[in-house]
Amino acid sequence: MSVLSNSKPETGSFFQRDLGWHPPAFAPQYKTSVLRAPQKALISLDNTLSEITGPVFGHNILGEFDNDLIHNFAKPGESAIGPRIIVYGRVLDERGKGVAGALLEFWQANAGGRYRHRKEGYIAPLDPNFGGCGRTITDEEGNYSFRTILPGPYPWPNRVNDWRPSHIHFSIFGHGFAQRLITQMYFEGDPLIWKCPIVDTIPGREAIEGLVAALDMEATLPMDARAYKFDIVLRGRRSTMFENRLEGS
Amino acid sequence: MAQPLGRLKESASQTAGPYVHIGLTPNFAEIEGVYEADLGISMVNDKTRGERITVTGQIFDGSGTALKDAMVEIWQADAEGLYNSPAEMRGSADPNFTGWGRSPTNMQDGEFRFETIKPGRVPFRDGRLMAPHITFWIVARGINLGLSTRMYFADEEAANAEDPVLARIEHRVRVPTLLAPRDGNGYRFDIHLQGDKETVFFDI
Numbered sequence: 447m448s449v450l451s452n453s454k455p456e457t458g459s460f461f462q463r464d465l466g467w468h469p470p471a472f473a474p475q476y477k478t479s480v481l482r483a484p485q486k487a488l489i490s491l492d493n494t495l496s497e498i499t500g501p502v503f504g505h506n507i508l509g510e511f512d513n514d515l516i517h518n519f520a521k522p523g524e525s526a527i528g529p530r531i532i533v534y535g536r537v538l539d540e541r542g543k544g545v546a547g548a549l550l551e552f553w554q555a556n557a558g559g560r561y562r563h564r565k566e567g568y569i570a571p572l573d574p575n576f577g578g579c580g581r582t583i584t585d586e587e588g589n590y591s592f593r594t595i596l597p598g599p600y601p602w603p604n605r606v607n608d609w610r611p612s613h614i615h616f617s618i619f620g621h622g623f624a625q626r627l628i629t630q631m632y633f634e635g636d637p638l639i640w641k642c643p644i645v646d647t648i649p650g651r652e653a654i655e656g657l658v659a660a661l662d663m664e665a666t667l668p669m670d671a672r673a674y675k676f677d678i679v680l681r682g683r684r685s686t687m688f689e690n691r692l693e694g695s
Numbered sequence: 696m697a698q699p700l701g702r703l704k705e706s707a708s709q710t711a712g713p714y715v716h717i718g719l720t721p722n723f724a725e726i727e728g729v730y731e732a733d734l735g736i737s738m739v740n741d742k743t744r745g746e747r748i749t750v751t752g753q754i755f756d757g758s759g760t761a762l763k764d765a766m767v768e769i770w771q772a773d774a775e776g777l778y779n780s781p782a783e784m785r786g787s788a789d790p791n792f793t794g795w796g797r798s799p800t801n802m803q804d805g806e807f808r809f810e811t812i813k814p815g816r817v818p819f820r821d822g823r824l825m826a827p828h829i830t831f832w833i834v835a836r837g838i839n840l841g842l843s844t845r846m847y848f849a850d851e852e853a854a855n856a857e858d859p860v861l862a863r864i865e866h867r868v869r870v871p872t873l874l875a876p877r878d879g880n881g882y883r884f885d886i887h888l889q890g891d892k893e894t895v896f897f898d899i
């Protein structure tokens with residue numbers, strides 16, 4: 447495993463998670479949550495070594511096309527169908543520091559809103575050149591980028607006529623296991639964002655807007671791909687471990 | 696008024712949805728040829744030190760149905776109680792043990808499975824030793840924020856009795872939800888999202 451050269455590992459515990467900012471476990475507008483929401487209070491646990499440590503992923507795990515969903519499943523010389531986009535941004539922590547070496551994994555439907563999955567029930571067609579997964583690792587400043595096609599909105603079984611806005615699912619690995627996060631990226635201007643029961647599980651408008659990527663015409667590649675900027679914030683951490691360590695232990 | 700602290704807010708969590716396997720275990724999801732192998736599928740090799748164990752289990756919803764669309768990640772210390780992480784300042788962990796594993800729950804009966812080793816003891820914040828344990832993180836459709844819990848070993852009675860995290864659980868009747876019984880060559884850790892047997896989940 448490679449350790450990034452000029453970054454000294456931090457060992458402090460993570461800032462307390464603001465559970466009122468995140469969606470609650472029980473959100474009946476999203477029906478599946480009803481039977482999958484724990485009903486008892488979570489037990490609060492100040493981080494121990496088990497939470498402040500975490501695995502490292504070296505750039506050596508990445509293949510050449512891992513960050514190019516237009517080509518990573520396509521036959522040689524072919525490419526996925528759909529509006530071509532670049533998604534880029536930074537992974538930061540709550541202190542505003544870039545998170546170097548963060549592993550980002552993403553998955554999405556194709557341009558028609560169809561997932562390549564055995565259980566998928568939507569009638570939109572598969573694209574033979576689109577798999578729907580990719581990954582990358584942030585650089586020393588926390589920057590990342592990847593190339594894909596704009597995913598389509600899709601209907602899903604919840605209420606009879608619920609549609610997901612266009613979105614890309616993100617899984618993020620920071621530096622400690624307690625920073626582990628899965629979220630979704632939405633696209634600026636999509637009217638379906640404000641009609642979606644899954645988006646609506648998030649209590650506050652500001653928290654929702656934090657998941658909406660901005661169209662960036664300056665970063666757009668003329669005659670090739672539009673660009674969307676999506677920054678991700680992971681939990682911040684205190685500076686040192688064992689601030690209150692007992693004498694002699 | 697005072698100066699702003701200038702802190703950012705953590706990105707809000709969203710459910711991993713029904714197709715988390717596409718993103719995190721694509722080979723399992725029959726999307727082959729993109730990645731050589733699914734990450735976290737292998738934690739050990741021939742040279743890994745420690746007692747080999749298999750950890751299996753299912754995740755049950757409030758109706759008693761096992762989740763087939765969930766994804767489980769585990770994180771644990773090596774046999775000496777050291778984490779394979781840059782934030783581990785006490786020494787170097789076994790280089791032949793990753794400490795991190797990822798498993799989908801399968802489409803037949805919703806079982807997850809890890810081939811790993813039994814972890815050593817790790818100190819708590821004040822230096823007291825915690826009992827051997829494995830940290831779990833569970834995501835799935837219908838889970839809006841990943842769930843954190845710990846698996847302890849039911850046959851480590853003495854260590855469990857002095858574990859500072861288990862000691863924090865006020866309702867003692869719930870402690871057994873974190874204790875995995877021995878099951879052949881390994882341990883069985885079933886997780887219940889709701890009901891009388893609801894697993895203790897942590898806000899870490």
Ligand SMILES: [Fe+3]
Pocket residue numbers: 554555610613615712
């Ligand atoms: Fe989706």
